Amino acid sequence: MQEKRGDKRSLRRTILTQMLTLTTSGFGLVAALAWNNVIQEFVNTVIKPYLPQGYGLVSLFIYAVIITIFAVTVSYQLTELVEKMGKKSER
Numbered sequence: 001m002q003e004k005r006g007d008k009r010s011l012r013r014t015i016l017t018q019m020l021t022l023t024t025s026g027f028g029l030v031a032a033l034a035w036n037n038v039i040q041e042f043v044n045t046v047i048k049p050y051l052p053q054g055y056g057l058v059s060l061f062i063y064a065v066i067i068t069i070f071a072v073t074v075s076y077q078l079t080e081l082v083e084k085m086g087k088k089s090e091r
Contacts, residue, residue: 039066 043063051058 035070036067039063039070042066 040063043059043066047062048059
């Protein structure tokens, strides 16, 4: 009987953990799409007017470079934060 209660609690915890992960991922996707729109508008408004007509590929390349730099920077900063938190918890 005790074993069934433990299994139910474990299942509930697993389900809640999964729901938290999915919710966080969903909000992360929404935030990424918002930044995507901001960066696209920046490229179209600030950079594209200085390029000659027909250089759409160049503006897309600039957009891809900006997105890549942004993603690497954010990932690096978050990795550093997690490592700092891990070191503090070890003490």
